[in-house]
Structure formats: C-alpha cells, structure tokens
Amino acid sequence: MGNSNGIMNESPIPLYYQIYVDLKNKLLINKLVDENGKLPAEKELAESYKVSRVTMRQAIAELEKDGLIVRYRGRGSFLKSQPNPILHKLGLPGQAGRVRIDKSPEIVELSHFDTTYEHIGRALNYEGDIFFIKRIFRVDCNPVAINRIWIPAVFTPELDKKGLCVEGSLSKTLKDVYHLKIDRRKNVIEAVRPSVSDIELLKITYDTLILQITSKSFLKDNVPYEYSVTSWIGDAIRLEVDVEDIEHGITFLK
Structure with a gap:
C-alpha cells in the first residue's frame, strides 16, 4: 500500500530511496522549497511521508550527496543550485x-x-x-x-x-x-x-x-x-x- 506521495511500503526498493527519488523530482520542477530556497523541516517531511526521521534523514543525505542541497546546522536544508538538467x-x-x-x-x-x-x-x-x-x-x-x-x-x-x-x-x-x-x-x-x-x-x-x-x-x-x-x-x-x-x-x- 502506498501513501499520498506514491511511496510503496511493500516495495523491495528501500523507503529512503523512494523518498529521495520523489524529493529530487519535485526539486527538478521547482517544487518543495520556499522563496528562499529552503526545504521543509526534516520533521515536517517525515510526517508528510509517514516515515521515521531516521528514514527521512537518509533520503535527505542522498540529495546532499547529489549536490542538490546544502545543510546548515540550526538553519535547515537549502537548494544549492538550480538542478535543471x-x-x-x-x-x-x-x-x-x-x-x-x-x-x-x-x-x-x-x-x-x-x-x-x-x-x-x-x-x-x-x-x-x-x-x-x-x-x-x-x-x-x-x-x-x-x-x-x-x-x-x-x-x-x-x-x-x-x-x-x-x-x-x-x-x-x-x-x-x-x-x-x-x-x-x-x-x-x-x-x-x-x-x-x-x-x-x-x-x-x-x-x-x-x-x-x-x-x-x-x-x-x-x-x-x-x-x-x-x-x-x-x-x-x-x-x-x-x-x-x-x-x-x-x-x-x-
């Protein structure tokens, strides 16, 4: 069964990776971030996807690894650059x-x-x-x-x-x-x-x-x-x- 974000709990693909792909797709079409380029808080995203904060942290780490976002302690995660291909x-x-x-x-x-x-x-x-x-x-x-x-x-x-x-x-x-x-x-x-x-x-x-x-x-x-x-x-x-x-x-x- 999936949730409103299309994440399938029964899929053999790890949850964090499904979330990472979904977040990345949203960034590619200029969704998800606010006017300052800031992503929603980790807790807010975890609640939205109905997963633990540990799982969400893994997904966000993949975005950071791709160079799409940068994380600042105490400030949150921000879009690093325009990810258009x-x-x-x-x-x-x-x-x-x-x-x-x-x-x-x-x-x-x-x-x-x-x-x-x-x-x-x-x-x-x-x-x-x-x-x-x-x-x-x-x-x-x-x-x-x-x-x-x-x-x-x-x-x-x-x-x-x-x-x-x-x-x-x-x-x-x-x-x-x-x-x-x-x-x-x-x-x-x-x-x-x-x-x-x-x-x-x-x-x-x-x-x-x-x-x-x-x-x-x-x-x-x-x-x-x-x-x-x-x-x-x-x-x-x-x-x-x-x-x-x-x-x-x-x-x-x-």
Whole structure:
C-alpha cells in the first residue's frame, strides 16, 4: 500500500530511496522549497511521508550527496543550485549546449599506449599507438559526467607531453595545435548501469542510471580521428535532436 506521495511500503526498493527519488523530482520542477530556497523541516517531511526521521534523514543525505542541497546546522536544508538538467544538442560540433558545465574539466588521466582495444581500433580504422584521456565534467563543482577519449597518436604527436595546452580545452588544442577540425560526429546513445569506476568518480550509487553517449568524430575527408564515450548521470542531461519525419524514415537535421 502506498501513501499520498506514491511511496510503496511493500516495495523491495528501500523507503529512503523512494523518498529521495520523489524529493529530487519535485526539486527538478521547482517544487518543495520556499522563496528562499529552503526545504521543509526534516520533521515536517517525515510526517508528510509517514516515515521515521531516521528514514527521512537518509533520503535527505542522498540529495546532499547529489549536490542538490546544502545543510546548515540550526538553519535547515537549502537548494544549492538550480538542478535543471543540461541541454545538449546532439549533432552539433564542439560544446554547444554545455554552457553550464564548469570550465576546464578535471583531467584524471592522459596516457600513451602502444595498442588500444580492438573495438576502438576497428571504429577508427587504425592500428598503432594511441592516446587516452579521461576527464570529469562538473556543474557547480559537482561531477555530472565522465568523458573517455581515444585519439590515434599519428594525429596528435607528443600529446601526453604538451597536454591540453590551449586554455585547458581538448577541442581548441586539437584545432590550434594539431589543426584537426571536426566535420561531423556520429553518436550512439544508450542507457547503462555505472561501472565501479563511474560510481567512485561520479559519487553515485550502483542503481543510478547512466546515459552513455558513444561518439566517433570525422575530419572533412571522412577520416575518423577521435573515439569517445561520455557517461552522464541520467538526470543531469537532456538531449535535443532535430529530426524531419519523412515517409521512409527519419532524417536528422544539422
């Protein structure tokens, strides 16, 4: 049996997690907080959901872990920042639609390997040494995505020594230093479960849904030069794709 907030006592999903999801959804549509961004008191919320304060405390702790709220002793819990998801326009080169992401993503790894995974080599139609970059995208200092990139060393010699030397930007470094300009990008989108590494770096739980975008970038002569996998926290991003519905299928507009 459930209560007025849609919480199911008989569900195998823990009560605190059901409440956390419901509270988060309300924050995403600008409900729950007052004009000062303050959430109702813990006791008031516990009574509303008909659960103990211990259970409610667990739910609120998850919101804090997500970076949605901040708690002050003696003052209560406040919305930390506008939790609206990032709007990313697929099919457009560069960083269009990512204006809310903090500048200079954290570089977790920049390595040079003699060989790469077989499926990446096939995707890039390439055999040889390759560079691997792993970065974390953040919004208001909170992690929202992990970006993994593979670039054949033939396109970017000494990238591991030079680093992302143009304003800490990969796209600007590729363009200004290596004269690589993207002509088009092919994206594949799928919902996946986070890896152990994702859980640790994004500070999420094992049951968080990940929206994974696998991309292959091409130069003007149709040569693939970059393979990337970006793992977004599912509710941190919304994708926008322009399409034209025609008689024999769907054509993506650029």
